[in-house]
Amino acid sequence: MKIEAFGVEQWMNEWETKCAYNVAETCVESITVKELLELAGVSEQKMTADLLDKKLTYGWIEGSTKVRELIAGLYQKQTPENILTTHGCIGANMLVHETLVEPGDHVISVIPTYQQHYSIPESFGAHIETLRLKPEHGFLPDLNELRAMVKPHTKLICINNPNNPTGALMDEKLLRDICEIARSVGAWVLCDEVYRGLTQDDVYSPSVADLYERGISTGSMSKVFSLAGLRFGWIAAPRTLIEAVLHHRDYNTISVGMLDEYFTEIALGAKDKILARNRQIIRENLQILDEWVKSEPRASYVKPKAGTTAFVKIDTVLSSHEFCERLVKEKGVMFTPGSALHTEGYVRIGYANNKEVLKKGLALTSEFLKEIP
Numbered sequence: 001m002k003i004e005a006f007g008v009e010q011w012m013n014e015w016e017t018k019c020a021y022n023v024a025e026t027c028v029e030s031i032t033v034k035e036l037l038e039l040a041g042v043s044e045q046k047m048t049a050d051l052l053d054k055k056l057t058y059g060w061i062e063g064s065t066k067v068r069e070l071i072a073g074l075y076q077k078q079t080p081e082n083i084l085t086t087h088g089c090i091g092a093n094m095l096v097h098e099t100l101v102e103p104g105d106h107v108i109s110v111i112p113t114y115q116q117h118y119s120i121p122e123s124f125g126a127h128i129e130t131l132r133l134k135p136e137h138g139f140l141p142d143l144n145e146l147r148a149m150v151k152p153h154t155k156l157i158c159i160n161n162p163n164n165p166t167g168a169l170m171d172e173k174l175l176r177d178i179c180e181i182a183r184s185v186g187a188w189v190l191c192d193e194v195y196r197g198l199t200q201d202d203v204y205s206p207s208v209a210d211l212y213e214r215g216i217s218t219g220s221m222s223k224v225f226s227l228a229g230l231r232f233g234w235i236a237a238p239r240t241l242i243e244a245v246l247h248h249r250d251y252n253t254i255s256v257g258m259l260d261e262y263f264t265e266i267a268l269g270a271k272d273k274i275l276a277r278n279r280q281i282i283r284e285n286l287q288i289l290d291e292w293v294k295s296e297p298r299a300s301y302v303k304p305k306a307g308t309t310a311f312v313k314i315d316t317v318l319s320s321h322e323f324c325e326r327l328v329k330e331k332g333v334m335f336t337p338g339s340a341l342h343t344e345g346y347v348r349i350g351y352a353n354n355k356e357v358l359k360k361g362l363a364l365t366s367e368f369l370k371e372i373p
Contacts, residue, residue, distance in 0.1 A: 003123035006115055007340030020332030021361035026308050028278040028352040031226045040270035059258040067261055070268035071234050076210040078236050084245060085256045089194040089220035089233040096190050096216055099245045101126050106151050109158040110141055112165055112341040114192055117158035135302050139166035143177055154187040162195040165341055165348040166311040167304020172206045179212035190216045195307040197224045197275055198282055209236040225267050225274050230260040282308060285351045285358055292362040298369045308352035313345055317373045320344055331364040
């Protein structure tokens with residue numbers, strides 16, 4: 001199987017350990033085990049006793065009933081039978097694509113988005129059409145364009161809500177309209193919802209798994225819950241699809257790690273406290289980014305409504321890759337070039353980490369912009 005190089009991941013692998021100011025990170029600032037226990041009200045003594053007594057077997061193959069109940073609680077209409085645990089959201093997305101997509105299938109994906117959603121089905125021999133998200137539409141899908149793309153044999157429509165990299169947020173009406181377009185031809189809708197819950201307003205955005213009988217939601221502990229080190233994700237979908245996914249999962253997962261599941265259960269039990277912490281971080285940090293964009297004449301953007309990233313247009317003759325490479329080499333500041341997301345002229349900024357790193361990184365970027373054409 002031939003597949004296009006994963007632009008974002010290759011860029012991150014190249015530079016995230018070499019930069020001084022990482023303003024490309026997409027997770028809300030990670031929490032320590034100690035911080036997690038404090039948020040959850042679990043003593044270190046209890047955790048130690050739990051772990052010392054735990055036999056390190058495969059554990060629950062589909063995920064424990066308890067953890068799937070907690071994940072189902074993030075939705076309105078899901079039950080533990082509709083939930084399947086995976087190795088991160090990246091594993092969830094991969095499993096959905098390899099379960100549904102066959103050579104010759106017609107698949108539609110928005111772009112820019114996480115590259116899995118068009119490169120993986122293309123590698124399986126599917127016919128891919130991409131729906132370009134435009135700033136003049138607030139980086140939201142144009143329904144007329146989507147209707148024109150859909151064919152009687154369309155198998156899958158891939159969306160991302162909140163969107164990575166733009167931070168655009170589809171409301172329930174728009175999601176229902178997309179689902180209705182999919183329903184007209186019997187297509188599945190896969191919504192990568194890995195940032196779901198990280199909003200600038202006090203709302204928990206709806207999920208396609210709750211809105212459509214062929215809606216599939218993928219998520220993880222990485223972004224919303226600041227626990228990327230667990231590598232723990234899930235699929236929420238109709239049971240018929242879950243059973244089909246299980247056939248593929250047997251070949252590449254078997255089960256998630258028992259220790260990952262243990263800490264996930266603790267975190268989901270304290271989800272409201274973690275979410276409150278993380279919403280405060282993204283709201284305060286977005287204000288910092290917004291003030292910088294307003295004061296920087298060579299930067300502009302559609303202000304994000306959710307998530308942890310912003311897609312910022314930079315006025316320069318340099319390509320986005322050259323701009324970002326020079327920025328990290330000359331100033332130590334790491335952004336992600338838009339070219340890694342197949343969108344030239346932009347950089348992706350992750351604003352949900354350390355506040356002082358963000359401030360310093362943006363200040364150095366302004367210095368850099370004064371030095372380049």
